[in-house]
Each structure stands twice: as C-alpha cells, then as structure tokens.
Amino acid sequence: MVARRTRASVVRGFTPNGIVTLTTDFGTRDAYVGAVKGVLLSAERGLSLHDLAHDVPPQDVAHGARLLRGACPFFPAGTVHLGVVDPGVGSERAAIVVLAGGHAFVGPDNGLFSPVAAALGGVDGCWAIAPRALGARLPATPAPTFHGRDLFAPVAAALASGAIAPTDVGAAHRPIALPAPPPPRRDRAGSLVGRVTHFDRFGNAVTNLAAAEAKRYRPRGIVSLASGEELRVGTTYAEVEPGAALALVGSDGWLEIAVRDGSARERLRLTVGARVEMRREGA
Amino acid sequence: MVARRTRASVVRGFTPNGIVTLTTDFGTRDAYVGAVKGVLLSAERGLSLHDLAHDVPPQDVAHGARLLRGACPFFPAGTVHLGVVDPGVGSERAAIVVLAGGHAFVGPDNGLFSPVAAALGGVDGCWAIAPRALGARLPATPAPTFHGRDLFAPVAAALASGAIAPTDVGAAHRPIALPAPPPPRRDRAGSLVGRVTHFDRFGNAVTNLAAAEAKRYRPRGIVSLASGEELRVGTTYAEVEPGAALALVGSDGWLEIAVRDGSARERLRLTVGARVEMRREGA
Amino acid sequence: MVARRTRASVVRGFTPNGIVTLTTDFGTRDAYVGAVKGVLLSAERGLSLHDLAHDVPPQDVAHGARLLRGACPFFPAGTVHLGVVDPGVGSERAAIVVLAGGHAFVGPDNGLFSPVAAALGGVDGCWAIAPRALGARLPATPAPTFHGRDLFAPVAAALASGAIAPTDVGAAHRPIALPAPPPPRRDRAGSLVGRVTHFDRFGNAVTNLAAAEAKRYRPRGIVSLASGEELRVGTTYAEVEPGAALALVGSDGWLEIAVRDGSARERLRLTVGARVEMRREGA
Numbered sequence: 001m002v003a004r005r006t007r008a009s010v011v012r013g014f015t016p017n018g019i020v021t022l023t024t025d026f027g028t029r030d031a032y033v034g035a036v037k038g039v040l041l042s043a044e045r046g047l048s049l050h051d052l053a054h055d056v057p058p059q060d061v062a063h064g065a066r067l068l069r070g071a072c073p074f075f076p077a078g079t080v081h082l083g084v085v086d087p088g089v090g091s092e093r094a095a096i097v098v099l100a101g102g103h104a105f106v107g108p109d110n111g112l113f114s115p116v117a118a119a120l121g122g123v124d125g126c127w128a129i130a131p132r133a134l135g136a137r138l139p140a141t142p143a144p145t146f147h148g149r150d151l152f153a154p155v156a157a158a159l160a161s162g163a164i165a166p167t168d169v170g171a172a173h174r175p176i177a178l179p180a181p182p183p184p185r186r187d188r189a190g191s192l193v194g195r196v197t198h199f200d201r202f203g204n205a206v207t208n209l210a211a212a213e214a215k216r217y218r219p220r221g222i223v224s225l226a227s228g229e230e231l232r233v234g235t236t237y238a239e240v241e242p243g244a245a246l247a248l249v250g251s252d253g254w255l256e257i258a259v260r261d262g263s264a265r266e267r268l269r270l271t272v273g274a275r276v277e278m279r280r281e282g283a
Numbered sequence: 284m285v286a287r288r289t290r291a292s293v294v295r296g297f298t299p300n301g302i303v304t305l306t307t308d309f310g311t312r313d314a315y316v317g318a319v320k321g322v323l324l325s326a327e328r329g330l331s332l333h334d335l336a337h338d339v340p341p342q343d344v345a346h347g348a349r350l351l352r353g354a355c356p357f358f359p360a361g362t363v364h365l366g367v368v369d370p371g372v373g374s375e376r377a378a379i380v381v382l383a384g385g386h387a388f389v390g391p392d393n394g395l396f397s398p399v400a401a402a403l404g405g406v407d408g409c410w411a412i413a414p415r416a417l418g419a420r421l422p423a424t425p426a427p428t429f430h431g432r433d434l435f436a437p438v439a440a441a442l443a444s445g446a447i448a449p450t451d452v453g454a455a456h457r458p459i460a461l462p463a464p465p466p467p468r469r470d471r472a473g474s475l476v477g478r479v480t481h482f483d484r485f486g487n488a489v490t491n492l493a494a495a496e497a498k499r500y501r502p503r504g505i506v507s508l509a510s511g512e513e514l515r516v517g518t519t520y521a522e523v524e525p526g527a528a529l530a531l532v533g534s535d536g537w538l539e540i541a542v543r544d545g546s547a548r549e550r551l552r553l554t555v556g557a558r559v560e561m562r563r564e565g566a
Numbered sequence: 567m568v569a570r571r572t573r574a575s576v577v578r579g580f581t582p583n584g585i586v587t588l589t590t591d592f593g594t595r596d597a598y599v600g601a602v603k604g605v606l607l608s609a610e611r612g613l614s615l616h617d618l619a620h621d622v623p624p625q626d627v628a629h630g631a632r633l634l635r636g637a638c639p640f641f642p643a644g645t646v647h648l649g650v651v652d653p654g655v656g657s658e659r660a661a662i663v664v665l666a667g668g669h670a671f672v673g674p675d676n677g678l679f680s681p682v683a684a685a686l687g688g689v690d691g692c693w694a695i696a697p698r699a700l701g702a703r704l705p706a707t708p709a710p711t712f713h714g715r716d717l718f719a720p721v722a723a724a725l726a727s728g729a730i731a732p733t734d735v736g737a738a739h740r741p742i743a744l745p746a747p748p749p750p751r752r753d754r755a756g757s758l759v760g761r762v763t764h765f766d767r768f769g770n771a772v773t774n775l776a777a778a779e780a781k782r783y784r785p786r787g788i789v790s791l792a793s794g795e796e797l798r799v800g801t802t803y804a805e806v807e808p809g810a811a812l813a814l815v816g817s818d819g820w821l822e823i824a825v826r827d828g829s830a831r832e833r834l835r836l837t838v839g840a841r842v843e844m845r846r847e848g849a
Contacts, residue, residue: 017328021317027621027767028311028594029629031636034587034618045583045642049326049616050332052317055310058768059827070314072323074432076328078327087827089800118721127834128733144802146817201310202341236373236427241713251429252314261342261370300611303602311594333607333615335600338593346595353597357604357715359611404675485624486592517655519710533596534712544625 012219013124014099017078018034019048020160023068024084024148025056035149038080043137043157050218061110065178066198068105069115070252078241079101083112084148095129096175097159097166104166106156108147111178123175130170137164156279181208191279194218196257196270203263209255209278220281222232223247223257226274231257233278247278286555297382302331303443306351307431308339318379318432319365326420327442329449338396342370344393345362348461349481352398353389353535363443364397367431378434379458380413380442380449387449389439391430406458412438413453420447431502464491464498474562475500479540479553486546488553492561493540503564506530506540509557514540514563580665581692583644585614588724589634590650590714591622601715602648609703609723625653628677631744632764633818634671635681636818643668646726649678650714657796661717662693662741663725663732670732672722674713677744696736697719703730743849746775758783762823762836769829771836775821775844787846789813792840797823799844809833813844 006050011153020040033054052071056064057143064085074079094109101120105113109128117123129151137158142150145269160163184194184207194209212219214233221233233255234246242261245268250256257264257276265269303323309315316337335354339347347368355364369391377392384403387395390392392411400406412434414421420441425433441447465478467490477492486523497516504516516538517529525544528551533539540547540559547553584604587591592598594633599620606613618637622630629649638647652674667686671679675694683689695717703724708716724730748761748787750773760775780787780799789801799821800812808827811834823830823842830836 011369019328021320023317025767027623028619029623029633030766030817031633032766034589034616034633034637035640035817037587037616037618038637038642039677041585041614041645042640042642045614047560048319048324048328050320051334051617052320053311053313058829065310067314071317074318074325074501076321079324081412088804112526141818145814149817191555200313200315201308224541233737238371239373248428251318251426263341302607302611305602307599329605331611333603334617335595336596338595340595350595350597350600354600354604357601357608359604359608362607469840483596483598484591521654521657531711534601534709534715548603548625 013102013167014104014162015078016080016162017076018051018160019047019075019079021050021052021072021075021079021081022054023052023081024054025055025058025060025064026054026084027147028054032146032148039149039153040157043154044161047157047160052232056085059085061085061087062178063114063198065112065115066111069119072103072116073101073119075103078155080104081107082152084106084152085112086110088127089147091146094173096173097127097129097155097169098123098175099125099166104159106152106159106200109173109176111176114175114177116182125166126173126175127166128170128173132172134167143202175194184209184213189279191277192277193277194255196272196274196276198272199265203259204250204263205243205252205257205264205268205274206252207257207276209276211249211253211255212243214249214255214278217278217280221247222279222281223255224277224279225268225270227268238252295321296385297364297387297449298361299443299445301334301443302358302362303330303418303439304333304335304355304358304362304364305337306335306339306364307337308343309337309367309431311337315429315431318349319436322432322436325438326437327444330440331498332444339368341436342368344368344370344395345461346481348398350401351396355386355399355546356384356402358386363387363398363439365439366390367435367505369393369430372430377456378430379456380410380412380438380452381406382408382449383456387442389435389442392456392459392533394459397458397460405507408449409456410449411453412458416451416453435469469490471564474560475537476560478557478559479555479559481555482548486542486548487533488540488547488551488557489535490532490538490540490559492559494532494536494538497532497538497561500561500563504530505562505564507560507562508540508551508553510551512551579645579668580670582646582724582726582728584612584614585641585643585645586649586722587618587638587641587645588618588620588645589618589622589630590620591624591630592620592625592714594620594651598712598714602719605715605719606723606830609720610727613723613726622651625651627651627678628744629764631678631681633690634679635685638666638669638682638818639685641669643805646670646672646721646722648718649673650718651674651678652713656710660739661713662739663693663695663721663735664689664741665691665732672718672725675739675742677742680741680743683761691732692741693732693737693740696737699734699736700724702754750775751780755845757843759841759843760821762840762842764838765831769825769831770816771817771823771830771834772816773821773823773842775842777815777819777821779813780821780844783844783846787813788845788847789821790843790845791823791836793834795834828849
C-alpha cells in the first residue's frame with residue numbers, strides 16, 4: 001500500500017462525478033447519519049448521496065472494510081466514498097483521503113480502506129487531513145467525538161464538488177493496512193485448510209478460501225467441516241434440495257458454506273474461525 | 284396475469300422517468316445493497332435511486348410482494364422497480380421484466396410482482412431476460428448467486444435511462460403468480476371468518492378481510508378473536524383508550540387488529556393464521 | 567414556542583431548496599416508507615429525498631424529537647423536514663407546518679418539532695394543515711391511520727417544490743411543546759445532579775447535563791454514578807484504555823458516559839433515569 005505514482009498524475013486521476021457514498025457503524029436510530037448528510041448538502045446541494053450501509057457492527061473495522069471492498073468498486077470512477085468506523089476517534093490516528101482506481105475515500109486511518117484500495121489496484125495516493133488546510137470549510141469547534149460530521153463530511157463534500165483536490169487536504173501520508181487474515185494452508189495430503197471469516201445476513205459462512213484456490217479442486221471438490229460433515233462444491237444454491245448444505249464460490253470471490261433456503265450458521269452450527277477443509281473427491 | 288395488450292402498445296406505455304426503487308432482502312449490514320447501487324450508477328449516473336426497504340425477511344417472497352404492492356403504486360408512472368427476494372437464484376427460474384400501469388418491475392420470476400401488477404390493473408407485458416440480448420451491458424462472468432448485482436441492476440439501469448425498451452430484453456414470458464391467500468369464508472350465521480396474514484412493525488395484525496367486505500358490517504361490526512375477546516370495528520386508533528384494542532381498516536385496505544399505543548401481536552398474543560371472525564353487533 | 571415575527575416576514579424567510587428529509591418510526595420492513603417516497607416523487611419528480619432514520623422506536627416522540635434536533639440544523643436553510651412519529655394519528659391532534667431558522671417541518675402537532683425549532687432560534691411560524699385548503703393535492707379519501715402518506719407527504723412536496731407557501735396550508739396555530747426534561751439540580755455541596763436520558767447505538771449514556779454546565783467543573787471534573795463508580799471528565803474516548811469508562815461532552819452538547827471500545831450501558835449497567843453527579847475533583 002505505497003503510492004505508486006507522482007502526485008501530479010494522481011490528481012489528474014481523480015475527476016469528481018458528484019456521487020458520495022456513506023458507510024458507517026452509526027446505525028439507523030440516532031441523529032448521526034442525518035447530521036452527516038446535512039453537512040454534505042450544506043456544502044454542496046447538488047451532491048448525489050447514497051447509503052451503502054449504516055449497520056456495520058459498532059467499531060468493527062474489519063467488517064466495514066469488507067463491506068467497502070464488496071460495494072465501492074462497482075461505482076463509477078470519480079465517486080467519493082465516506083467511510084466511518086472509527087473506534088480511535090479523538091486519538092492520534094490520522095484522518096485521511098485515499099485515492100485508488102479513480103475513487104476517493106475519506107475517513108479514519110485505521111485500515112478501513114486497505115482492502116478496497118487493494119481491489120482497485122492499490123493506493124494511488126494518500127494524504128493526512130490537516131484541519132488548518134481546510135480553513136472555513138470546517139466548523140470552528142469540531143466535536144472531538146464526531147469526526148464523521150465535523151471533519152470527514154466537509155472534506156468529502158469539497159472533494160466531490162471539485163472545490164478542492166485531494167492534494168489540498170494536507171501532507172502525503174502512508175496509510176495503515178489492515179492485518180491480512182491468515183491465509184489458508186495446504187496440508188500434506190494436498191487439501192487446503194481455511195477458516196470461516198464471517199457470516200452474511202442469510203447465514204452463509206464466508207471463508208478465507210479464494211475462488212482461484214477453490215478452482216483447483218474441480219471438477220469434484222469436497223469440503224469437510226469440523227463436525228465431520230462433508231459438502232460438495234457446487235455453483236449455486238439451487239443445485240441441492242431445500243435445507244441441504246453445499247459449498248460454492250460466493251459473489252465476492254470467496255468460498256462460502258450455504259444452506260439452500262436456510263442459514264448455514266444455524267443449521268451447521270458454524271462460528272467465526274471454524275475450520276473448513278477442501279480436498280478432491282476420493283482424495 | 285396474462286398480457287392484455289399488443290406488444291406495441293405496451294412499449295408505448297412505458298416512458299422512463301429516471302427513478303429506480305430498490306426493494307430487497309439484503310439487509311443493511313453487508314455489501315449487497317451498495318454493490319447494486321454502484322452498478323446502477325455506473326450504467327447511468329443521473330438515475331434517481333430510492334430505497335424502499337432492504338429488511339424483507341430473508342427469502343420471504345410473500346412479504347416482499349406485499350411491500351411492493353403497498354408502495355410502488357404511489358410512484359409516478361415511468362418508474363423502474365428493482366425487487367430482489369430470490370430464493371431460487373441460480374436455478375431455472377426466469378429473470379423478468381414486468382410492465383403494469385406504466386411501471387416496470389425487474390427481478391426474479393417467483394410471484395414477487397404479481398400482487399403489485401394486479402393492483403396496477405394487471406400485467407401489460409412480461410419478458411424473460413436473455414443475457415445474450417443484453418451483451419456488453421452485463422458483466423462477462425456474472426455471479427450465479429447474485430443476479431441482483433449482475434443481471435437485474437444492469438437491466439433496470441438500461442430501462443430507466445431509456446437505453447433499451449422492455450421488449451429488448453428477451454422473449455415474451457408468462458409470469459408466475461403468487462398463490463392467492465385463501466379468501467375469508469362466510470359461515471351459516473352470516474359472519475365472515477378470516478385469518479391474520481402478517482404483522483407490521485407496530486404489532487398491528489393484518490388480516491385477509493378486505494375493506495369492501497368489512498364495510499358490509501357497518502355501522503356496528505364486531506370482531507371476535509380465537510381467545511373469545513371481542514373488539515369493535517372503528518376507524519382510527521384514537522377512538523379507544525391507550526392500551527385498548529380495536530379492529531379497523533388499515534391504510535392498505537385490509538382489516539387489521541390494533542392496540543392503541545401498543546402491539547396487538549403482544550397484547551392479544553396473536554400469531555399468523557389466527558382466526559378472526561366478523562359479525563354485526565347483536566348477531 | 568410562540569411566533570415572533572409577522573406572517574409576511576416568515577413567508578419571505580422560507581425559500582425551498584428542493585431537499586426533503588424523512589424521519590419516521592416506520593421501520594424498514596414494511597411498505598410505509600416507500601409509499602411516502604412515492605407520493606413525494608409523484609408530486610414533484612425532481613425532489614432530493616434523504617432518509618435521516620426510520621428506526622425511531624415505535625411512537626417514541628421524545629426519541630424522534632432528539633433525532634431531529636441532532637440532525638436537521640445541519641441541513642441548508644430551505645429544507646423541508648418530514649417527521650412522522652404519530653401515536654395520535656386520527657385523533658383531534660393537529661397536523662402542522664412549522665418554520666424555524668429558514669427550515670420547514672411537516673408532521674403531527676405533538677411536540678416532535680419543538681426541540682429542533684428551539685435549537686434553530688425558535689418557531690418563526692406555525693400553521694395547522696386544513697385538508698380543504700389543499701384540494702386536489704390530497705387523495706380523495708385519505709386513510710385515517712396513515713397521515714404520513716396521505717397528508718404530510720403531499721404538503722411536504724408542495725412546500726419543497728414551491729407550489730404552495732407555508733401560509734397556504736391553513737390557519738396560524740400555536741404548536742405543542744414537548745415537556746422539557748427536568749433540569750439537573752445543584753446540591754448543597756456544589757455538585758450537579760442529573761440523569762441519564764437515553765442511550766445511543768454505541769451504548770453511550772447521554773445525560774441532561776449540558777456542556778455549558780459541565781465546563782464549570784473544569785479542569786478536573788469527576789462524575790459519580792449511583793453504583794459508587796467515579797469517572798474522570800475527559801474530551802474524547804481515546805484518553806482512557808480500551809474497556810475503561812469516562813465522562814465527556816458528546817457531539818450533541820450533552821455530558822455522556824462512555825466506555826472506550828465498549829458499551830457504557832452494558833458495562834456500567836446504566837438505565838434511563840440513572841443518577842449522575844458531577845463535582846470538582848477533591849470537592
């Protein structure tokens with residue numbers, strides 16, 4: 001995650017399109033999301049605002065990072081993505097603007113943007129936001145506990161409207177990368193041993209086994225769970241009967257364990273970290 | 284639910300207004316909703332996107348269908364409604380575009396759109412989406428488990444922007460209709476016997492007794508529950524004391540059981556399928 | 567909350583900017599939110615709609631009022647804020663338009679807008695919506711249980727598009743003010759005794775001790791809880807170790823009790839109404 005181009009080319013590489021996305025752990029019961037939207041629209045009424053999700057589990061940076069990784073690359077280049085999952089608000093952690101693949105990301109420097117930047121080809125530039133560089137764009141007395149409203153939103157609006165360039169927010173900065181999850185390991189018998197990393201809303205258990213790895217076990221891969229249960233590796237839920245389990249490559253490119261018309265989490269009693277082993281049938 | 288007009292008049296009948304609504308069971312913790320919005324805006328940045336609801340219970344097609352029925356008809360003609368509650372994704376179920384009342388619906392062919400189409404005067408046209416007809420509008424390798432992102436969203440964007448007409452997506456198709464819920468029955472004594480079909484967020488118990496039926500029991504209708512409790516049929520919650528129960532015709536046109544400033548579900552211990560009997564006072 | 571200007575100056579004071587915000591207790595599983603958006607866009611397709619929050623606890627007017635107070639002032643003047651937390655729908659309670667600080671608020675007259683209007687400098691004008699004054703802008707037979715869709719949304723759209731002025735909706739009206747929460751009291755020893763008023767999503771316990779009061783106890787304020795636990799008064803979460811508790815002035819201007827990277831509600835077993843005492847260190 002090191003800048004790979006000169007500053008000049010980076011700035012040329014970001015042409016704002018007026019779209020701002022919002023991803024937070026603010027939930028949908030409090031005033032936080034609304035306040036951020038108000039600040040954005042007060043700076044520039046014509047912005048096109050889009051909620052990605054506000055129910056990131058509180059302060060779960062890894063969850064927020066996965067979410068941004070799964071959604072932001074589908075937006076057009078020139079989009080500004082505001083991401084706030086910020087357990088370190090008010091500490092010495094930097095506030096940053098990251099450029100990657102023609103997209104700009106604004107939020108805390110805690111790794112939240114490292115997976116999505118990697119997916120977009122790597123960080124093209126990163127700057128630490130210096131409040132004094134923003135001047136009257138920021139409130140006179142920003143709340144030390146709500147940078148989403150008082151720091152990130154004004155910067156995102158100014159970037160999205162073209163009022164400032166990413167290089168205007170402060171000095172170049174090297175962003176923190178999230179620690180990569182441990183990769184799966186290959187055991188002596190040639191099988192691949194990974195873990196459940198998280199669950200989606202449907203109870204599908206997503207693992208750290210990547211699509212490219214899973215493809216090596218075609219055409220007949222078998223997945224074994226710690227319970228001893230063995231699942232075939234398929235392509236889509238509808239290949240098995242309702243209530244039956246299978247493994248498949250999910251839409252984000254990771255092998256997942258699913259139960260048709262049901263929840264793998266509940267039916268197979270899986271938890272985060274659960275062992276998942278992949279091998280060829282008969283091996 | 285059979286097309287009632289010629290194809291030519293149908294196409295004339297849909298003039299996109301640039302509005303796209305989103306209704307899904309994707310929840311608000313994962314990347315799914317954001318990815319769909321990104322695809323829509325990448326196809327056409329000027330679209331006006333509007334979340335209806337993303338907390339449809341997972342894979343509950345009937346719930347999603349009720350929701351679309353209660354919301355979409357209030358939008359202006361020319362709106363494209365993207366609806367994804369899709370337990371059969373990846374199976375042989377068709378992906379469709381449905382036209383009704385000047386609105387276009389895009390999603391799986393599983394009955395999700397049948398109630399709203401009926402409410403809008405019936406299906407004016409339906410086409411099965413043939414990926415090869417869409418060409419470069421679709422990703423080269425669509426995920427078999429995420430048609431919302433890789434199939435429905437590109438089609439919805441192309442329809443909403445006017446880039447394609449509904450007839451361009453594929454061959455005419457006869458959509459699946461949701462099985463109609465069993466109608467209430469009239470018993471010998473002239474009372475009407477129905478069931479609780481679902482609850483709303485407030486705990487109001489909605490039944491399959493339609494407004495037109497309920498009106499026959501005016502001016503003094505009585506509703507009996509399986510518990511023996513008897514409720515008057517009123518017009519609005521405020522007619523009874525806080526904490527008291529009554530029956531009334533809800534805003535969607537169905538008789539519902541409500542508790543003022545409380546939850547009928549909890550206070551009256553009602554469940555889906557619970558018996559609700561309506562008669563005239565004194566009968 | 568009494569009008570302080572003449573009607574003429576009030577009307578001059580509201581110049582719609584086309585933005586409409588939505589705050590309700592409708593939740594995100596039912597058709598209610600979508601129906602309201604449809605009505606708004608059917609009246610005026612170019613409106614810029616923004617969800618603030620729909621998960622206000624059902625019929626919790628005080629919660630909705632806090633939310634509006636915390637979010638709406640950040641929007642630009644000329645915004646129309648639709649607020650629907652309406653346990654009295656269908657009763658004799660008035661439906662109102664309130665003007666404050668160049669913003670318009672549309673919803674029930676139950677105090678929902680009184681805190682935000684006070685924060686914006688007080689009510690500049692208020693009118694009771696008379697359905698006959700709106701004529702064909704309203705549905706012929708509005709549902710008595712869903713004024714959000716059939717009364718407030720049409721009025722909000724007409725105000726936001728400039729089709730009508732606030733004075734057009736009906737006669738001047740004096741709005742209900744929410745009963746103010748009891749203020750903290752000062753005890754003999756000079757300490758300030760307040761209460762927990764609510765919790766946010768993160769489990770922070772917000773009190774009725776205002777920032778201005780809290781500042782008097784600088785530089786070394788101590789907060790005692792009913793449990794006997796004593797907390798230092800700080801500026802931001804990051805001043806204490808993860809898992810440790812502190813008091814600080816939150817982003818809305820109230821003293822709150824927080825636990826770094828955790829929930830004060832759970833860790834300190836706080837409840838709404840819990841006693842919070844503030845004094846100087848050593849006092």
